[in-house]
Amino acid sequence: MPAISIVIPLFNKVNSIARAIESVLQQTFTDFELIVVNDGSTDGSIQVINELIEPRIKLINQLNQGVSVARNKGVSVAQSNYVAFLDADDCYHPEFLHRIIELISLYPDAALFSCRFNIANEAGQIFTPKGLLADGAVGELSTFLTDFKRDRTLIHPSCMAVNKSLFFACGGFPEGKKVGEDLQLILCMSLLGAVAHCHIVSATVHRDAENRTHHRLKAEPACHLQYFLSSDDWQKNVSKDQIAMMSDFVRHNTLLHIAGAALLGQRNLALCYSAMLWRHHPLQSIAGYCISIAPKTILDWLKRRRNSA
Numbered sequence: 001m002p003a004i005s006i007v008i009p010l011f012n013k014v015n016s017i018a019r020a021i022e023s024v025l026q027q028t029f030t031d032f033e034l035i036v037v038n039d040g041s042t043d044g045s046i047q048v049i050n051e052l053i054e055p056r057i058k059l060i061n062q063l064n065q066g067v068s069v070a071r072n073k074g075v076s077v078a079q080s081n082y083v084a085f086l087d088a089d090d091c092y093h094p095e096f097l098h099r100i101i102e103l104i105s106l107y108p109d110a111a112l113f114s115c116r117f118n119i120a121n122e123a124g125q126i127f128t129p130k131g132l133l134a135d136g137a138v139g140e141l142s143t144f145l146t147d148f149k150r151d152r153t154l155i156h157p158s159c160m161a162v163n164k165s166l167f168f169a170c171g172g173f174p175e176g177k178k179v180g181e182d183l184q185l186i187l188c189m190s191l192l193g194a195v196a197h198c199h200i201v202s203a204t205v206h207r208d209a210e211n212r213t214h215h216r217l218k219a220e221p222a223c224h225l226q227y228f229l230s231s232d233d234w235q236k237n238v239s240k241d242q243i244a245m246m247s248d249f250v251r252h253n254t255l256l257h258i259a260g261a262a263l264l265g266q267r268n269l270a271l272c273y274s275a276m277l278w279r280h281h282p283l284q285s286i287a288g289y290c291i292s293i294a295p296k297t298i299l300d301w302l303k304r305r306r307n308s309a
Contacts, residue, residue, distance in 0.1 A: 003031040003101060004161065005083045007074030009067045010036055012043040013088035016206070021052060023091035029098040033058060035074045040064030045088075068173035068181045075167060082113070084161035089206045092158075096202040100161045103196040107140055111166045111193030112186065114155040115202035122207055129153045137199040144195040145187075145245035149252050155195070157182045159203040166192045180222030183253075187224060187246065191238050219266050221273065225254050229276045251277060251284055258288040263299050267292055 006024055010017060017036075024034050038046055038061045049059060060073060075083050082104055086092060096115060103113040118128040132151040141147055141154065148154050170188040174181050228234060228250040235243050254273050261270040274288035291299070 002033045002080050003029075003082070004097060004104075005033045005035060005074075005078035005080040006086060006097075007071055007078065007083055008034070008036045008086050008088055009039055009070035009074065010041055010045055010088045011039040011064065011067070011070070012041050012045060014041075014043045014045045014048055017045050017088045018048050018052065019091050020086055020088050021049070021054070021057065023093075024086065025054060025056065026094055027092065027097045028094050029101055032097060033079055035060065035078060037062065037070040037074045039067065039070040066175065066178070068175045068177065072172040072175065075162075075164060075172065078164065081164050082161050083164050083167065085157050086203075087158045087205075090158035091204050091206075093202045093204070095200075096159070099198045099200060099202055103138070103198055104161070106138075107194060107196040109163070109193060110140065110196040111163050111189040112155065112160060112195045113162075113197075114160040114195065115198045116153060116200055117156050117159040117203045117205050118201050120204055120206045126204065128201055131199065133197075133199040135199060137197075139197065141195045141197050143245070144190050145242070145249045148190075149249045154197060155186055156203070156205060158205055160186075162189060163193060174223050174227070177223035179220060180224040180226075183222070184224035184227055187228070187249070188234070191234070191242055191246065219269050221269065221276070222257055225250060225257060225273065225276065229254070229280060247280065251281055255284065255288055255291065258291050259299060259302065262292050262294065263296065263303065 008020055021034070021036070024032070034056055035058045036049060038059060040063050049057060060077065062070065062073060071085060084097070084100060099115050100113050103110070116128070116131065118126055120126045131153045132147055144154070166189055170185065170192055173185050228246065254277055258270045258273045261267070261273065270292035271289065274285050274292055277285035277288055
């Protein structure tokens, strides 16, 4: 059994898949298996993989069913008890797996393990978002939901690993969804166990990636907001403190989605989010409605102010 499995979901990433795979093969920690799940690519991505002539790559082909199905399939065949993910657009830094394994050794029962990441923007410039933690900090995030609300750099699908048993306990990535599936998994798993984090940059997320979600306008509600706002089923066997922190995170995140939808001209989606908030917090719902109908100039000003905070 390898110490850790890595799952790369692949759909039409001919220009970046080699970079992603090479970043795994160049890891300083080598006791791993690499599983690439080809989700019906049609652009030559498979030819790129075949040209690598690398026996450590396990390639699984399936009809196009979406990234969540591809990731879940990879986890289902993974031999290790711990599974890391990497989008085919992104890349690990050489020490990523080493740092994840160190976290696992310190917190073997944790649900999630993550490292800090930097971002390559559309112009190819690389920057590291500001974070709450001191550089090099390592430990359990005892107030993860509160911290994550203020610092979205704490975890990303391309810079995290999961405890496989807890991954299956929460049902894996929600299938058939196109927006918010990553966040739903992360939030659900944070209710089942601890989040262990290493605040050292260990991966690069590429914003100019092929088929990246933010390149495609999505006029549908994020599934994680629907999940946590539509019912109270998730509150079973969860402490009052966890419920309070999750509720606060979700309401705050809903307001951000309202602003984002309004900025994209998706006013109906923004109003939909506002309606979803009403049952939980009428005042925030009214605030969301005001954001939904606010002029774009005001929304742009609020975004700039938030980003500079």
